[in-house]
Amino acid sequence: SQTIHQWPATLVQPVGSPLSLECTVEGTSNPNLYWYRQAAGRGLQLLFYSVGIGQISSEVPQNLSASRPQDRQFILSSKKLLLSDSGFYLCAWNEGEEYGYTFGSGTRLTVV
Amino acid sequence: AQRVTQAQTEISVVEKEDVTLDCVYETRDTTYYLFWYKQPPSGELVFLIRRNSFDEQNEISGRYSWNFQKSTSSFNFTITASQVVDSAVYFCALYAGGYQKVTFGTGTKLQVIP
Numbered sequence: 001s002q003t004i005h006q007w008p009a010t011l012v013q014p015v016g017s018p019l020s021l022e023c024t025v026e027g028t029s030n031p032n033l034y035w036y037r038q039a040a041g042r043g044l045q046l047l048f049y050s051v052g053i054g055q056i057s058s059e060v061p062q063n064l065s066a067s068r069p070q071d072r073q074f075i076l077s078s079k080k081l082l083l084s085d086s087g088f089y090l091c092a093w094n095e096g097e098e099y100g101y102t103f104g105s106g107t108r109l110t111v112v
Numbered sequence: 113a114q115r116v117t118q119a120q121t122e123i124s125v126v127e128k129e130d131v132t133l134d135c136v137y138e139t140r141d142t143t144y145y146l147f148w149y150k151q152p153p154s155g156e157l158v159f160l161i162r163r164n165s166f167d168e169q170n171e172i173s174g175r176y177s178w179n180f181q182k183s184t185s186s187f188n189f190t191i192t193a194s195q196v197v198d199s200a201v202y203f204c205a206l207y208a209g210g211y212q213k214v215t216f217g218t219g220t221k222l223q224v225i226p
Contacts, residue, residue: 059213097213
């Protein structure tokens with residue numbers, strides 16, 4: 001069966017520090033991968049998605065970037081965090097949008 | 113363009129009451145998919161159901177049931193005999209194909225009071 005792993009679960013980082021969140025999927029090949037952010041108001045915002053290795057699409061211009069160095073690995077990064085980057089980050093995968101998403105357990109990021 | 117509206121921001125019910133969460137969607141596409149997700153306090157979003165636009169049959173899964181009505185563009189979710197473990201934020205979502213991505217509603221926070 002397929003599983004998705006996301007870490008760390010919580011992170012407190014100072015403003016201006018770098019960020020690296022990692023997500024891996026097991027049990028499937030060539031999944032679509034996604035990074036979502038959920039700010040305090042509960043809404044879900046799509047940040048990045050990838051349909052293959054090295055293919056990244058950005059939905060919202062911001063202080064973040066994403067990379068997909070391996071088929072089942074998706075990384076969210078920032079060179080310098082801003083206070084506004086605080087939030088709950090969720091990785092997700094699917095085999096097509098019509099199937100919905102399977103989400104990871106999320107990373108709660110607090111920038112101080 | 114596609115849109116999902118969950119007009120109920122927060123709902124509180126007493127345990128064992130039935131509760132319906134509303135979801136109204138907008139799309140011009142004739143083929144589309146609707147979803148419900150549950151986000152408990154732990155944060156992880158859990159997939160509950162997927163429905164395509166050609167299947168209007170209502171679905172029941174234990175205490176959960178879904179009423180899909182194309183005539184009113186609604187996909188409502190009912191929890192029968194609610195329990196404290198049902199306390200969560202529930203998201204309705206829509207995917208209408210092509211280059212569009214899944215659109216989520218803003219969520220309904222359900223609190224079940226013991």
